[in-house]
Amino acid sequence: MPFRFLPDVALADVAFEAESDSLDGLFETCALAVSDIMVDPKTLRTTSERSLSIRSESLDRLLYDFMTELIVIKDVDSLIFGEFEVRVSPEGTSLEAVAKGEEIDRERHRLRNDVKAVTLHLFGVKHEGQTWKTTVVLDI
Amino acid sequence: MPANPAIKQVSEVTWEIPQSYKPGMQVPARLYASKKLLDGMDSGVIEQVTNVACLPGIVRYAYAMADAHWGYGFPIGGVAAFDTAKGVISPGGIGFDINCGMRLIRTNLRYSEVKPRIKELVDLIFDLVPAGVGVKGPQNFAQSQMGDITSLGVRWCAEHDLAWKDDPQYVEEGGFIKGADIAKVSRQAISRGASQFGTLGSGNHYLEIQVVDPDRYLDRDLAKEFGIVHDDQVMVMIHCGSRGFGHQVCTDYLRTFESAMRRFGIEVRDRDLACVPFSSKEGQDYYSAMVCAANFAFVNRQMIVNQVRDAFSRVFHKDAEALDMHLIYDVCHNVAKVETHTYDGTKSKVLVHRKGATRSFGPSNQDVPAPYKGIGQPVIIGGSMETGSYLLVGTQKAMEETFGSTAHGSGRTMSRTAAKREWRGAELQKKMLDHGIYVKAATMDGLAEEAGLAYKDISEVVETMDRAGISKKVAALRPIGNIKG
Numbered sequence: 160m161p162f163r164f165l166p167d168v169a170l171a172d173v174a175f176e177a178e179s180d181s182l183d184g185l186f187e188t189c190a191l192a193v194s195d196i197m198v199d200p201k202t203l204r205t206t207s208e209r210s211l212s213i214r215s216e217s218l219d220r221l222l223y224d225f226m227t228e229l230i231v232i233k234d235v236d237s238l239i240f241g242e243f244e245v246r247v248s249p250e251g252t253s254l255e256a257v258a259k260g261e262e263i264d265r266e267r268h269r270l271r272n273d274v275k276a277v278t279l280h281l282f283g284v285k286h287e288g289q290t291w292k293t294t295v296v297l298d299i
Numbered sequence: 300m301p302a303n304p305a306i307k308q309v310s311e312v313t314w315e316i317p318q319s320y321k322p323g324m325q326v327p328a329r330l331y332a333s334k335k336l337l338d339g340m341d342s343g344v345i346e347q348v349t350n351v352a353c354l355p356g357i358v359r360y361a362y363a364m365a366d367a368h369w370g371y372g373f374p375i376g377g378v379a380a381f382d383t384a385k386g387v388i389s390p391g392g393i394g395f396d397i398n399c400g401m402r403l404i405r406t407n408l409r410y411s412e413v414k415p416r417i418k419e420l421v422d423l424i425f426d427l428v429p430a431g432v433g434v435k436g437p438q439n440f441a442q443s444q445m446g447d448i449t450s451l452g453v454r455w456c457a458e459h460d461l462a463w464k465d466d467p468q469y470v471e472e473g474g475f476i477k478g479a480d481i482a483k484v485s486r487q488a489i490s491r492g493a494s495q496f497g498t499l500g501s502g503n504h505y506l507e508i509q510v511v512d513p514d515r516y517l518d519r520d521l522a523k524e525f526g527i528v529h530d531d532q533v534m535v536m537i538h539c540g541s542r543g544f545g546h547q548v549c550t551d552y553l554r555t556f557e558s559a560m561r562r563f564g565i566e567v568r569d570r571d572l573a574c575v576p577f578s579s580k581e582g583q584d585y586y587s588a589m590v591c592a593a594n595f596a597f598v599n600r601q602m603i604v605n606q607v608r609d610a611f612s613r614v615f616h617k618d619a620e621a622l623d624m625h626l627i628y629d630v631c632h633n634v635a636k637v638e639t640h641t642y643d644g645t646k647s648k649v650l651v652h653r654k655g656a657t658r659s660f661g662p663s664n665q666d667v668p669a670p671y672k673g674i675g676q677p678v679i680i681g682g683s684m685e686t687g688s689y690l691l692v693g694t695q696k697a698m699e700e701t702f703g704s705t706a707h708g709s710g711r712t713m714s715r716t717a718a719k720r721e722w723r724g725a726e727l728q729k730k731m732l733d734h735g736i737y738v739k740a741a742t743m744d745g746l747a748e749e750a751g752l753a754y755k756d757i758s759e760v761v762e763t764m765d766r767a768g769i770s771k772k773v774a775a776l777r778p779i780g781n782i783k784g
Contacts, residue, residue, distance in 0.1 A: 164716045165716070166714045166716035166717045166720070167714060167717070168714070169714065170368060170369065170711040170712070170713065170714045170715075171368075171370075171375070171502070171503065171711050171715070172715070173715055173716065197432050197433075198432065220554075227550060230543075231487050231490070231491060231543075231547070233432070233433050234433065234490075234491040234494075234495070234543040235487075235490045235491055235494075237433045237435070239432075239433070263432060263433040265431075269742075270431055270432045270741065270742055271432070271742055271744050271745070272432070272501055272502065272715075272742070272744070272745060272748075273431060273432040273433070273500060273501040273502065273784065275395065275396070275500075275542075275543060275546040276395045276546040276547075276549065276550050277550070278371055278395070278571070279371075279553060279557075279570055279571060279573075280371050280571055298395045298396075298546065299501065299502045299715075
């Protein structure tokens with residue numbers, strides 16, 4: 160699994176670290192982690208599609224804003240996504256994404272925790288050798 | 300936490316860390332803890348409370364209450380007051396879940412009446428009070444109404460027949476904090492919140508049917524002042540906050556503050572302590588938005604109370620008035636408020652941040668509801684779903700020592716991930732049923748994360764604050780039914 164939960168970080172919330180050999184992959188992995196915290200992906204279909212276009216002032220902020228947008232969509236439109244295709248601009252200050260998922264179905268989905276916000280704790284995007292990495296702590 | 304020689308004991312349950320401990324500390328730090336709680340406290344609390352002590356304009360002490368544990372910026376269980384002209388406001392000192400808080404409602408039902416029907420009651424409340432991921436409330440309000448709702452709080456509810464006439468009086472600040480301005484709240488926050496009124500959320504939020512527990516503690520004289528007249532009287536406790544609305548307000552303003560801080564030349568030891576001068580435009584904008592979120596939470600808890608009253612009425616075939624389902628009180632435990640306090644011999648307006656801490660105003664205080672002026676405000680401190688909670692009362696000593704503040708709960712000792720590895724939700728549910736507590740949870744994972752052993756001992760926390768004279772015990776409350784998101 161390209162992300163793993165960190166049991167000793169943030170007692171009251173959930174923390175994970177993610178890595179990928181591409182920046183696009185890192186963003187997709189983080190999005191999958193956010194969804195995984197909220198729903199068992201095995202119970203999620205991908206019958207709906209949403210396009211996202213985000214601009215931010217920095218790469219860190221772009222990832223932060225992307226994950227925040229997924230949380231907002233979950234609350235406003237009751238949509239959770241299980242597949243992501245992300246294209247981060249070369250400057251790292253914008254992205255286009257397609258997110259595939261469906262509306263929350265309390266009967267069929269094995270729901271988990273309600274993610275409410277991305278915190279800044281330990282947050283930052285790092286490029287170490289060939290690998291992009293980040294640590295994310297989510298308020299639930 | 301290993302012994303730290305910098306921490307000096309000043310009384311049985313009070314400890315201090317001097318200003319000399321860390322460069323930049325403006326004030327000492329003060330901790331309220333028994334020796335047992337102090338030894339068990341994570342070292343992050345010391346790091347964080349002494350970082351808070353470095354913030355501009357802080358007065359008297361940076362406080363950590365008996366339930367303190369590591370948080371974002373401020374420790375949870377942290378209190379700090381700031382000069383309103385020279386001090387800062389910090390979202391880290393309030394928390395993401397603005398006005399996460401507790402509401403306690405009494406009934407005139409006895410345990411023997413409720414116990415045989417607890418499953419029916421809990422199942423019905425579970426159906427009526429949405430909880431968990433992405434839930435929508437039973438009553439949607441138009442986004443155009445959000446300005447009035449978040450300005451007037453529970454008073455708006457009373458004006459629209461969504462609260463009893465006397466409900467606002469029994470909510471902190473009369474059911475709404477002044478100073479809300481919906482124009483300072485983002486469209487995203489409004490969109491997130493508009494459909495979430497009357498929802499419980501998840502995580503450590505809950506709705507609990509409780510019974511007075513005289514074997515653990517009951518001061519019958521004080522309890523009578525709150526309408527608790529039987530040793531086995533049934534209560535309802537609600538723990539939740541401002542939902543996506545408050546979280547988005549915090550998210551939005553953390554971003555604003557990160558860049559604004561540079562303009563003000565403020566440097567902090569921890570980016571989660573992002574702050575700006577309270578008197579600045581950014582500070583005032585955040586305050587106005589935070590107040591909207593705080594009032595949202597008061598309304599959210601009110602909507603849940605309406606559903607609970609409906610459920611009891613249906614199960615017991617009497618209307619909620621006949622069941623005496625009046626509010627005892629509603630307290631915030633994540634908020635910042637402008638309050639007048641006397642310290643260093645002078646009465647001053649200060650901005651008091653309480654993050655995982657509860658107001659604990661003593662008798663005669665003008666902000667205590669009239670019926671309670673003789674005894675002090677109720678303080679509601681929630682424990683884990685297995686251990687129960689406490690009703691306490693505020694004191695004059697709290698006014699003198701802690702800007703009228705006390706603890707809020709028991710505090711976690713174990714992460715959610717670790718708790719899920721340790722326990723299974725279904726096994727925990729059965730174990731609780733064997734102990735007389737019927738639990739209905741939206742998810743079994745969520746239940747496992749909230750196991751009692753993942754939290755500190757609530758009785759130790761409450762006993763500490765009582766021995767410190769900061770909040771006085773009134774009644775222990777034992778859970779018999781619980782709804783979790």
